Amino acid sequence: xSGIQQPQETTQFWRHPRFRDLGMLKARFTRHRYQLHTHxxxxxxxxTQGCERVxxxxxxxxxxxxxxxxxxxxxxxxxxxxAD
Numbered sequence: 001x002s003g004i005q006q007p008q009e010t011t012q013f014w015r016h017p018r019f020r021d022l023g024m025l026k027a028r029f030t031r032h033r034y035q036l037h038t039h040x041x042x043x044x045x046x047x048t049q050g051c052e053r054v055x056x057x058x059x060x061x062x063x064x065x066x067x068x069x070x071x072x073x074x075x076x077x078x079x080x081x082x083a084d
Contacts, residue, residue, distance in 0.1 A: 010027060
């Protein structure tokens, strides 16, 4: 076993009190992978650190830190770490 520790994965989900239909998620993922799925509403993601690989419809996107992703309602998408 090496002495290198993997960063801990964290997830925090909440709803904004003035916008009850707005779900907010703040997460740190290194190994987590979202399977292909949809949402009934828009998804807006701000990548603040690292890189995410996302398949949206038929396109695969690498989203580094500073990227804002927008996924339309009912569009199939997944997500995973795009880099170590």
